[in-house]
Amino acid sequence: MTQAMTGARMVVQALKDQGVEVVFGYPGGAVLPIYDEIFQQNDIRHILVRHEQGAIHMAEGYARSTGKVGVALVTSGPGATNAVTGLVDALMDSIPLVVLTGQVPTFMIGTDGFQEADTVGITRPCTKMNWLVKDTANLSSTIHQAFHVARSGRPGPVLIDIPKDVQFATSDYVVKEKIKTGHYQPKLKGDIDQITRLVEMIETAERPILYTGGGVINSGPAASQLLRELAEATGFPVTSTLMGLGAYPASGKNWLGMLGMHGLYEANLAMHGCDLMINIGARFDDRITGRLKDFSPNSRKAHIDIDASSINKVIRVDVPILGDVGHVLEDLLRIWKSRGRKVNKEGLAKWWAQINDWRAVKCLTYKNSTSIIKPQYALERLEALTKGMDRYITTEVGQHQMWAAQFLGFEDPNRWMTSGGLGTMGYGLPASIGVQIAHPEALVINVAGEASWLMNMQEMGTAMQFRAPVKQFILNNERLGMVRQWQELLHGERYSQSWSESLPDFVKLAEAFGCKGIKVSDPKDLDDAILEMIRYDGPVIFDCLVEKHENCFPMIPSGKPHNEMLLGDADTQGVIGAKGAVLV
Amino acid sequence: MSPLNIKQGSTSHSAYDLRDPYAEVIEAHTLAVIVDNEPGVLARVIGLFSGRGYNIESLTVAETDHTGHLSRITIVTRGTPQIIAQIKAQLARIVPVHDVHDLTEEGPSVQRELALFKVAGKGEHRIEALRLAEIFRAHVVDSTLESFVFEMTGTPEKIDSFAELMRPLGLREIARTGVAALSRGL
Numbered sequence: 167m168t169q170a171m172t173g174a175r176m177v178v179q180a181l182k183d184q185g186v187e188v189v190f191g192y193p194g195g196a197v198l199p200i201y202d203e204i205f206q207q208n209d210i211r212h213i214l215v216r217h218e219q220g221a222i223h224m225a226e227g228y229a230r231s232t233g234k235v236g237v238a239l240v241t242s243g244p245g246a247t248n249a250v251t252g253l254v255d256a257l258m259d260s261i262p263l264v265v266l267t268g269q270v271p272t273f274m275i276g277t278d279g280f281q282e283a284d285t286v287g288i289t290r291p292c293t294k295m296n297w298l299v300k301d302t303a304n305l306s307s308t309i310h311q312a313f314h315v316a317r318s319g320r321p322g323p324v325l326i327d328i329p330k331d332v333q334f335a336t337s338d339y340v341v342k343e344k345i346k347t348g349h350y351q352p353k354l355k356g357d358i359d360q361i362t363r364l365v366e367m368i369e370t371a372e373r374p375i376l377y378t379g380g381g382v383i384n385s386g387p388a389a390s391q392l393l394r395e396l397a398e399a400t401g402f403p404v405t406s407t408l409m410g411l412g413a414y415p416a417s418g419k420n421w422l423g424m425l426g427m428h429g430l431y432e433a434n435l436a437m438h439g440c441d442l443m444i445n446i447g448a449r450f451d452d453r454i455t456g457r458l459k460d461f462s463p464n465s466r467k468a469h470i471d472i473d474a475s476s477i478n479k480v481i482r483v484d485v486p487i488l489g490d491v492g493h494v495l496e497d498l499l500r501i502w503k504s505r506g507r508k509v510n511k512e513g514l515a516k517w518w519a520q521i522n523d524w525r526a527v528k529c530l531t532y533k534n535s536t537s538i539i540k541p542q543y544a545l546e547r548l549e550a551l552t553k554g555m556d557r558y559i560t561t562e563v564g565q566h567q568m569w570a571a572q573f574l575g576f577e578d579p580n581r582w583m584t585s586g587g588l589g590t591m592g593y594g595l596p597a598s599i600g601v602q603i604a605h606p607e608a609l610v611i612n613v614a615g616e617a618s619w620l621m622n623m624q625e626m627g628t629a630m631q632f633r634a635p636v637k638q639f640i641l642n643n644e645r646l647g648m649v650r651q652w653q654e655l656l657h658g659e660r661y662s663q664s665w666s667e668s669l670p671d672f673v674k675l676a677e678a679f680g681c682k683g684i685k686v687s688d689p690k691d692l693d694d695a696i697l698e699m700i701r702y703d704g705p706v707i708f709d710c711l712v713e714k715h716e717n718c719f720p721m722i723p724s725g726k727p728h729n730e731m732l733l734g735d736a737d738t739q740g741v742i743g744a745k746g747a748v749l750v
Numbered sequence: 751m752s753p754l755n756i757k758q759g760s761t762s763h764s765a766y767d768l769r770d771p772y773a774e775v776i777e778a779h780t781l782a783v784i785v786d787n788e789p790g791v792l793a794r795v796i797g798l799f800s801g802r803g804y805n806i807e808s809l810t811v812a813e814t815d816h817t818g819h820l821s822r823i824t825i826v827t828r829g830t831p832q833i834i835a836q837i838k839a840q841l842a843r844i845v846p847v848h849d850v851h852d853l854t855e856e857g858p859s860v861q862r863e864l865a866l867f868k869v870a871g872k873g874e875h876r877i878e879a880l881r882l883a884e885i886f887r888a889h890v891v892d893s894t895l896e897s898f899v900f901e902m903t904g905t906p907e908k909i910d911s912f913a914e915l916m917r918p919l920g921l922r923e924i925a926r927t928g929v930a931a932l933s934r935g936l
């Protein structure tokens with residue numbers, strides 16, 4: 167049974183058929199027919215943003231916190247170009263998005279028409295795939311195909327550019343069941359021989375470590391469950407990248423904390439000293455490896471990843487396993503159990519003793535103060551006062567982001583949304599709104615720096631309009647703190663342009679938006695202020711004045727190996743050599 | 751070209767790969783990439799090379815399967831074994847890419863390129879050019895009193911050497927198609 171309809175109606179129909187409940191968007195001339203269709207239905211909710219970048223980050227927050235595909239709709243030209251940062255952000259962090267852009271009518275393409283931009287050209291390297299649909303007959307099938315591509319394999323953003331005449335023209339709607347998803351069918355099951363080789367290594371390893379990443383989250387909650395089972399059953403220690411936090415619970419006894427540049431001492435030293443590294447859905451990012459030639463020099467390495475291009479990209483591995491984390495862990499556990507659940511108990515006992523010595527260093531120790539709120543203290547209190555709640559955290563980018571990763575504990579996947587790969591300041595506020603739209607009853611907190619927060623603060627209007635009671639927890643150091651820290655360590659304390667001046671009065675700003683503002687500067691008042699924030703039924707801008715020159719430690723300076731980490735009290739002068747200084 | 755003639759179907763990760771994985775030796779590889787013949791696909795492939803800093807020595811493309819709307823892109827690229835492996839993995843993950851063949855690794859292959867040479871000259875030079883063209887099996891496809899256009903098919907190396915010889919004889923212009931390649935046998 168085929169049904170004829172306009173391209174604009176097809177868009178709405180296809181979104182409904184794909185189970186889309188929410189679209190984040192902003193109208194303009196080239197998408198008016200689609201907005202007309204949105205007006206005439208009630209199944210899909212449209213969240214009107216204040217800037218298209220906000221729409222993409224909201225869709226990202228929505229997607230990451232639900233495991234569904236996030237959807238955004240923007241107009242041609244400036245609408246599309248404003249979306250670009252968000253697209254790259256989603257590409258780097260493997261977030262599934264379908265982004266629809268309007269385009270000038272087909273007969274005007276190439277004429278420098280009003281609000282014409284070469285959207286597919288501009289976004290080609292920013293998307294997993296994109297399409298310009300020139301014929302209404304192909305529109306519905308392209309949209310269904312787009313959802314398949316966005317969510318299959320390594321997830322990512324896709325974009326469909328729809329000229330205005332294609333939206334007006336009529337054609338037959340193709341139902342999603344009729345779509346040939348074609349040759350793009352990433353492999354989910356891992357090679358059994360390789361998995362068996364890994365099982366053999368698991369049975370004998372003396373100093374193993376599970377190095378987990380965003381791929382576990384991408385794979386779905388079942389993968390996190392299997393990871394937990396693997397860790398408990400083998401007794402292997404677990405560390406995670408920034409992107410994988412929550413896959414293994416922070417309260418779990420095998421948890422070593424985050425690894426990497428600002429990761430925990432015990433996690434990094436365990437990575438450096440292990441004899442078997444099992445990478446589960448992580449990509450050996452440079453924040454993790456430090457100096458490549460000294461990276462975990464004495465270990466055999468296995469890597470489970472769904473994307474062949476992630477394997478052997480920067481680090482050579484001994485056991486490459488191409489497949490989905492969930493599927494591979496299931497086979498791995500089955501094979502390991504069937505062979506008698508063996509591990510090297512003596513080796514492990516010694517290994518844990520060593521790890522516990524490293525833990526005893528207590529690398530997150532900081533000097534607290536009774537007069538100034540230390541950012542770490544603010545997060546410790548936030549953690550204590552929100553623990554056990556139905557809580558989601560987003561962040562901006564900077565020191566506050568790293569402290570949040572260090573001091574907040576995540577018990578479940580999909581509870582932590584942060585811009586890891588691109589490091590996009592301005593991500594956290596819109597992302598928090600996207601999360602809140604998906605989880606209206608939950609406590610959604612954006613841990614922010616004042617500078618990042620200003621980058622997309624217009625979205626407070628969106629939060630107000632759609633009654634998204636997001637809490638903006640701003641650790642206000644009046645500095646571009648992370649930049650300032652690098653200048654202190656690398657550029658002779660010449661603080662070039664790294665302070666925040668002429669900051670708005672955040673409490674008055676909150677009033678101007680019609681929400682609640684809270685300002686706190688005395689550690690004694692902090693708990694009450696946090697409780698007030700949590701209890702307030704609506705959006706809150708929480709201005710937490712913190713120590714201005716606090717540094718985030720531990721830190722592995724760029725170009726250094728894991729075992730040359732800086733701890734808080736270290737003399738940090740001249741620690742980064744000339745070679746490291748060129749790295750970012 | 752790879753010093754080893756690795757059997758068809760083996761990959762750089764196979765047990766038959768005896769190369770040092772960390773070797774910094776630069777190899778040239780000929781890749782055949784089968785893609786949907788759709789707008790933007792070539793741009794995606796080329797963008798991958800420029801965006802990630804891989805080099806392209808030669809690139810040819812044309813639709814080879816009209817019913818299936820598939821095109822074959824033949825790319826000659828250079829890099830260490832690790833880079834070549836990465837290029838192939840990066841190509842394979844492009845959604846409209848169906849297949850990536852490394853003709854250099856999959857076994858012996860034939861590589862051919864077509865080139866046109868415009869050579870201007872009179873007297874001795876002209877006769878010498880014609881004589882060399884004959885030896886190289888180049889055809890004259892255009893001639894005036896002062897010039898020839900030669901057409902030649904061959905390996906890129908053969909075309910290079912013919913060009914070298916023509917240079918002192920009045921070579922004015924060369925047009926080359928880039929390499930087309932197929933594996934030998936079945």
Ligand SMILES: Cc1cc2nc3c(=O)[nH]c(=O)nc-3n(C[C@H](O)[C@H](O)[C@H](O)COP(=O)(O)OP(=O)(O)OC[C@H]3O[C@@H](n4cnc5c(N)ncnc54)[C@H](O)[C@@H]3O)c2cc1C
Nearest residue numbers: 379380381384407408426427428449472473491586587589
């Ligand atoms: C200021 C700043 C500081 C940072 N410092 C740190 C730091 O100290 N420590 C740290 O860890 N990070 C840090 N980061 C983040 C860092 O830049 C990277 O984003 C992060 O380390 C990458 O995480 P990942 O390896 O888990 O990969 P992701 O980017 O999450 O990639 C996921 C990997 O899993 C694969 N995958 C996806 N789906 C599946 C599936 N279903 N099955 C199997 N595989 C799958 C993908 O192909 C990919 O290889 C920092 C970022 C910023 C902005």
Ligand SMILES: Cc1ncc(C[n+]2csc(CCOP(=O)(O)OP(=O)(O)O)c2C)c(N)n1
Nearest residue numbers: 564565566591615616617618645646647648
């Ligand atoms: C869009 C963008 N521009 C610039 C940067 C570089 N950068 C990284 S962290 C940072 C400072 C962030 O300051 P703030 O949000 O106040 O956080 P803090 O480090 O002080 O906690 C800057 C400028 C970036 N990551 N993103």
Ligand SMILES: [Mg+2]
Nearest residue numbers: 615616645647
């Ligand atoms: Mg700041």
